[in-house]
Amino acid sequence: MTSAAAGSRTVHARAPGKINVFFKVGSLLEDGYHDVASAYQAVSLYEDVYATAADDFSVTFGGPIDTSGLLTDGSNLAIKAARMLARKTGFRGGVALRIDKNVPIAGGMGGGSADAAATLLACDALWRTEVPREELLALAARLGSDVPFALVGGTAIGTGRGDQLSPALAKGTFQWVLALAEFGMSTPDVYSELDRHRARHARDIFPASPQPTVDTNVLQALRAGDAQMLAEVLHNDLQAPALHLAPGLGAVLELGEENGALAGIISGSGPTVAFLAPDLDGALELQIALSAARLNVLRVTGPVHGARLLQEH
Incomplete structure (x- = not known):
């Protein structure tokens, strides 16, 4: 054709x-x-x-x-x-x-x-x-x-x-507030920093497994649709290296948790910080507090469907 x-x-x-x-x-x-x-x-x-x-x-x-x-x-x-x-x-x-x-x-x-x-x-x-x-x-x-x-x-x-x-399996809807950074981060740079971080702290941390797995507590929290449960098991191995490369993100994490977030996590290789809120009211309050601190914030929900076709023009 x-x-x-x-x-x-x-x-x-x-x-x-x-x-x-x-x-x-x-x-x-x-x-x-x-x-x-x-x-x-x-x-x-x-x-x-x-x-x-x-x-x-x-x-x-x-x-x-x-x-x-x-x-x-x-x-x-x-x-x-x-x-x-x-x-x-x-x-x-x-x-x-x-x-x-x-x-x-x-x-x-x-x-x-x-x-x-x-x-x-x-x-x-x-x-x-x-x-x-x-x-x-x-x-x-x-x-x-x-x-x-x-x-x-x-x-x-x-x-x-x-x-x-x-x-x-995931039940219900999770309320997230995103703090967007005014800069981007290179995924390869963050991975390289992770390798250096692990080498620096080789005596203090367990060696990484070649084939990691997802914690079963994460699956249980998602299946229950329980934001409090999920907040306790949010985890990102790339967070420490991202914070090392962009230390200011630490203050953003603290600010969100001081203003009602159940937990905050750097998403992927950063620098977006995702805060899990207890419910819609909590998400709205957090959005207002972070906006007042002059952060660029968005309120989103998950999970949502994947890629799909909309109308043709």
């Missing part, structure tokens, strides 16, 4: 950002990577991708976030996703992508992964390539460890590189 056959429709797909409510990093492997064990929760902060038929591949950005530093060439994850789908299906046209970004850039919430997941769905619909769901998930895993979860959404356990997903 060529781009002419796809017509000039625009397809709109939306995918969520995520919070890692639990994140354990295995020991450094010989290939330079780490296996991880993660409990992901998709939250109500979305990336919107609009795909229109074109002869080549391009991406532009809109939305409330400063996107001036984002690359729009072939290294962009959304472009990679579109090209990969075209190669897989033998599609000979291209796509013009417009992405309205709401998830912080380099914020540890999987915004780029959400872009890639929504792009796969949008292009598949635009080009009418009808790739089976399992094959879309396999493509997603090749694009990056968080991309399959952005497709699936909800609550899930990720192992291996984070891309081997199994759904987790």
Whole structure:
């Protein structure tokens, strides 16, 4: 099929950002990577991708976030996703992508992964390539460890590189308040700092397992829909290295916990700080208190569905 056959429709797909409510990093492997064990929760902060038929591949950005530093060439994850789908299906046209970004850039919430997941769905619909769901998930895993979860959404356990997903039972709705930083953090830098942190404290901390697992207490808290239980087991191995690289995040964590958060955690590789609130009223009070302290905050809920198609234009 060529781009002419796809017509000039625009397809709109939306995918969520995520919070890692639990994140354990295995020991450094010989290939330079780490296996991880993660409990992901998709939250109500979305990336919107609009795909229109074109002869080549391009991406532009809109939305409330400063996107001036984002690359729009072939290294962009959304472009990679579109090209990969075209190669897989033998599609000979291209796509013009417009992405309205709401998830912080380099914020540890999987915004780029959400872009890639929504792009796969949008292009598949635009080009009418009808790739089976399992094959879309396999493509997603090749694009990056968080991309399959952005497709699936909800609550899930990720192992291996984070891309081997199994759904987790979760009841009810969790209320989160996010404190957004005015800077991003490089995931590889945070992992490197973790390796240095472990080397520095080798005598004081248990050596990391090559194949970490998610604490069963986390699964129980999610299954019960109990915010207090979940607050007690929030964990992120990348938090200590992120705080070492950006010490100011420590004061943000303290401020949230002083103002009614059950617990705070750095999401993924940072620097977004996610606070778990006891209920909606608690989340609103926390949002007001952190805003008064001149922090950029958002209130979100989880879990929410993964990437899905919205209306065509």
